[in-house]
Amino acid sequence: MSWQADSAQVLTEEGLEQLLRVLRQRGYRTLGPTLHEGVIGYDEIASVQDLPCGWTDEQSGGHYRLRRREDRALFGYAVGPHSWKQFLHPPREPLWSARRDGETLQVRCEPPGEHRLALIGVRACELRAIAIQDRVLLGTAPGDPHYRARRADTFIVAVNCAVAGGTCFCASMHAGPSLAGGFDLALTELTAAASSAFVLQAGTSSGRAVLAEIAHRAATDAEIAAARAVVQHTAEHMGRKMPSDDLPQVLLRNLEHPRWSEVADRCLACGNCTMVCPTCFCTTAEDSSDLAGQETTRTQRWDSCFTVDFAHLHGGSVRQSTRSRYRQWMTHKLATWHQQFGSSGCVGCGRCITWCPVGIDITEEVTAIRASEPT
Ligand code: SF4
Ligand code: SF4
Secondary structure, three states: OOOOOOOOOOEEHHHHHHHHHHHHOOEEEEEEEEEEOEEEEEOOOOHHOOOOEEEEEEOOEEEEEEEEEEOOOOOOOOOOOOOOOHHHHOOOOEEEEEEEEEEEEEEEOOOOOOOOEEEEEEEEHHHHHHHHHHHHHOOOOOOHHHHHHHOOOOOEEEEEEOOOOOOOOOOOHHHHOOOOOOOEEEEEEEEEEEEEEEEEEOOOOOHHHOOOOOOOOEEEEEHHHHHHHHHHHHHHHOOOOOOOOOHHHHOOOOOOOOOOHHHHHHHOOOHHHHHHHHOOOOEEEEEEOOOOOEEEEEEEEEOOOOOHHEEOOOOOOOOOOOOHHHHHHHHHHHHHHHHHHOOOOOOOOHHHHHHOOOOOOOHHHHHHHOOOOOO
């Protein structure tokens, strides 16, 4: 991220509180990180008090624990199991319903659900993931109208990461930890024992308009240097790394590698990795009718390429084995996604590693396949 001395500002915690208030007054639903069932998840937040003040997390393969920090940082943790796709591309979305009325059938297309969302605390890898979902869900006409309605009015307050999680590898994927655009406002938290200050940069005219309503002051050179140091420190402490530049070629040369069978012996085909992944977008459609046969509803819901039925064509599934399903997931993410959408489908957030019940690690799988290649 390039901080310009003439535009970098500083907010206090009171300024952050004002920011939430202004966004709510403008009709935004403010969503952000909050403690939720033993994790830091994303939910409605009304005040700075709702943020996970003084908490951090410990993550490794199949492992997540909350820990107390020694300070009162508001954003001193890595990403948790939730991602912003649960709001922008929700797990269940009614599409249309039909009602029998005598001899006629009345069909109603469901309008896009709530929009005007303000996302607070979006990390660099998550901004990249949102950009990837934009490409997938809006990149070809007609696109997804529900997603389009939400994205048209999303206000993003991004945060530079001050902590790299144990499973993070966004630096390898060129997706973080430094913010690189796609935000309305960007914050870098400068943590002190008693309270935090935030170096702030506006990225859009909407961001500047909101900033004009909040108490702030120009950042000093020392504060800008401290903000740069925060991101630099995070980049140097990534929990994992996965050289990514030649990944498509490496994987597509090794479609019959024995490692696919080895990982399949451990994989439960539970689909957790696809549910937590911020870029996975696959859905299926479900129809449900009332018992009287008067009304039916079609609902879109998240699906996973780890289910047998996902690849059901006439005559059965074309991916019967866990080996073929794991290989499909990983080679799509890291290789064929480039051909389909012009980028990797992985942003290095590490969620699929942390939330895999048996700790399968995409970076380890790539390393094992790469290691068998002649040098
Ligand atoms: S890799 Fe892990 S999370 Fe993904 S389907 Fe297999 S067991 Fe589940
Ligand atoms: S594949 Fe794993 S590390 Fe990559 S974006 Fe998805 S959840 Fe994150």
